[in-house]
Amino acid sequence: MKALDGFDGGIFNVRFEPSGREARIVENSTLMDAVEQAMLPLGRSCDGVSLCGYCRVRVVAGAENLSPVTQGERDILKGLRANDAERLACCARIQGPVTVTTSYW
Numbered sequence: 001m002k003a004l005d006g007f008d009g010g011i012f013n014v015r016f017e018p019s020g021r022e023a024r025i026v027e028n029s030t031l032m033d034a035v036e037q038a039m040l041p042l043g044r045s046c047d048g049v050s051l052c053g054y055c056r057v058r059v060v061a062g063a064e065n066l067s068p069v070t071q072g073e074r075d076i077l078k079g080l081r082a083n084d085a086e087r088l089a090c091c092a093r094i095q096g097p098v099t100v101t102t103s104y105w
């Protein structure tokens with residue numbers, strides 16, 4: 001794959017279940033960026049600034065390829081009673097291949 005000018009990071013596959021739709025996304029982009037690239041709907045009311053929790057997704061595979069959960073994200077997920085497989089799409093940054101889903105895709 002041709003590298004982007006001035007960019008020396010990775011480009012990774014993000015897969016969305018159950019549709020099987022995929023996005024190719026630049027390293028350290030958010031899961032929300034990938035969802036938008038795939039043109040899938042995603043809940044949000046805080047415009048991606050880690051306040052509402054509506055953008056939560058469940059990681060099916062590749063959780064180790066996402067940025068660590070920050071305290072702010074952890075606090076929101078705790079308030080939502082989310083399980084350990086769930087992340088906020090506006091917070092989680094992509095560092096390798098990952099597969100995610102929601103209850104409404």
Ligand code: FES
Pocket residue numbers: 043044045046047048049050051052053054055056088089090091
């Ligand atoms: S869009 Fe509001 S927390 Fe992610």
